[in-house]
Amino acid sequence: MPLDSNDLTATDRERILAKAALFAPPPAILPDGRIDLVGQSREDLAATIAAAGEKPFRAKQLWHWIYHQGVTDFAKMSSIARPLQEKLAEKFVIGRPATALDQKSADETRKFLFKFRDNEAVETVYIPDPIEDRGAVCISSQVGCTLSCRFCHTGTQKLARNLSPAEIVGQFMAVRDAYKEWPSPKGDTPRLLSTIVLMGMGEPLYNYENVAAAMKIVMDNEGIALSRRRITLSTSGVVPMMDKCGEDLAVNLAVSLHAVRDDLRDELVPLNRKYPIKDLIAACKRYPAASNARRITFEYVMLKGINDSETDARALVHLIAGLPAKVNLIPFNPWPNSPYETSLPATIKKFATIIMEAGYSSPIRTPRGQDILAACGQLKSQVNLPPA
Numbered sequence: 001m002p003l004d005s006n007d008l009t010a011t012d013r014e015r016i017l018a019k020a021a022l023f024a025p026p027p028a029i030l031p032d033g034r035i036d037l038v039g040q041s042r043e044d045l046a047a048t049i050a051a052a053g054e055k056p057f058r059a060k061q062l063w064h065w066i067y068h069q070g071v072t073d074f075a076k077m078s079s080i081a082r083p084l085q086e087k088l089a090e091k092f093v094i095g096r097p098a099t100a101l102d103q104k105s106a107d108e109t110r111k112f113l114f115k116f117r118d119n120e121a122v123e124t125v126y127i128p129d130p131i132e133d134r135g136a137v138c139i140s141s142q143v144g145c146t147l148s149c150r151f152c153h154t155g156t157q158k159l160a161r162n163l164s165p166a167e168i169v170g171q172f173m174a175v176r177d178a179y180k181e182w183p184s185p186k187g188d189t190p191r192l193l194s195t196i197v198l199m200g201m202g203e204p205l206y207n208y209e210n211v212a213a214a215m216k217i218v219m220d221n222e223g224i225a226l227s228r229r230r231i232t233l234s235t236s237g238v239v240p241m242m243d244k245c246g247e248d249l250a251v252n253l254a255v256s257l258h259a260v261r262d263d264l265r266d267e268l269v270p271l272n273r274k275y276p277i278k279d280l281i282a283a284c285k286r287y288p289a290a291s292n293a294r295r296i297t298f299e300y301v302m303l304k305g306i307n308d309s310e311t312d313a314r315a316l317v318h319l320i321a322g323l324p325a326k327v328n329l330i331p332f333n334p335w336p337n338s339p340y341e342t343s344l345p346a347t348i349k350k351f352a353t354i355i356m357e358a359g360y361s362s363p364i365r366t367p368r369g370q371d372i373l374a375a376c377g378q379l380k381s382q383v384n385l386p387p388a
């Protein structure tokens with residue numbers, strides 16, 4: 001019997017998950033045997049605490065101290081008696097990545113290089129709103145990337161490995177530490193770190209299970225409590241995992257489109273050869289969180305003379321017709337030896353107008369943190385030294 005497209009998607013999904021496992025992060029255990037509690041799901045934390053011979057309510061208390069209060073020292077957990085604090089500290093840690101570099105741009109964008117226990121590192125960017133007290137934390141999901149989009153600096157760094165839930169949520173927590181935003185603000189209280197964009201290094205849907213585990217921790221109401229509406233996952237178009245992401249997480253979706261014709265997208269975003277535009281748009285139409293209130297964002301990097309014509313703009317409108325969508329135009333951010341140029345401001349404006357006149361919002365993204373290579377597509381955690 002021939003396989004139908006559902007079976008093919010399921011097979012593909014299995015293959016993607018199996019491949020992700022080949023790049024699994026190291027276990028969250030220190031050389032002295034202590035276990036890092038950060039990154040464990042509620043269920044895992046309960047099991048860990050039970051295995052240590054403690055009552056279930058202790059897991060709940062720890063969750064609160066770790067994710068609501070942001071405490072990293074058991075001695076500060078005032079609801080836990082001293083002897084138990086000491087016992088916990090012998091067996092466990094509440095980890096953070098090490099801050100290997102902390103740079104601030106002229107526009108206040110701040111870029112961190114976070115290093116993990118095995119010395120692998122990623123970049124994380126905090127982008128404050130220029131006016132209000134809020135901002136986005138741009139989080140990485142992999143060390144490097146297997147996809148080599150032609151315009152992306154991260155794409156020149158080979159994939160070293162996937163990040164663990166602890167390393168993903170740990171980036172957010174470490175930035176929180178830097179801005180001293182603990183305990184987690186409740187309800188509608190303004191937050192400096194008000195949104196998460198999974199738009200850093202790596203393809204989040206190629207490390208789906210760890211990303212999902214981390215986002216479930218972030219969304220938990222008794223901890224960091226950031227709602228799914230404040231989280232945006234950006235993908236270059238891993239179609240079979242988009243459905244899964246919609247079912248499990250239903251966070252906002254951003255799709256790195258960048259071209260409206262398969263021949264060009266094949267070149268710019270090589271993953272298009274596997275999941276062409278038609279399949280990508282169909283997956284967007286199926287995405288459950290997409291409604292008028294929560295539109296899908298199409299990211300479109302503006303490359304001079306490559307994808308920025310008026311014909312392209314009109315084809316783009318045609319492509320997304322019927323989808324609750326907005327189009328984010330990203331002027332290309334150059335990096336050392338990058339092969340493209342940024343479209344001219346007038347060209348970008350014209351492009352935006354065509355999309356707007358068709359009824360879609362089409363903001364032009366102001367590059368942030370370019371002076372410290374913190375803007376979209378400029379992140380890379382491994383410096384290429386010139387040959388000796």
Ligand code: SAH
Nearest residue numbers: 152199202203234235236256299333376377
């Ligand atoms: N891997 C995911 C997440 C990275 S998000 C993805 O590709 O969607 C980073 C966004 O910046 C993506 O839309 C990416 O295509 C875009 N980008 C990459 N390089 C860029 C560059 N040099 N200038 C502007 N945008 C870039």
Ligand code: SF4
Nearest residue numbers: 145147149152155236
């Ligand atoms: Fe990877 Fe995204 Fe960069 Fe493409 S744009 S190489 S998918 S990080």
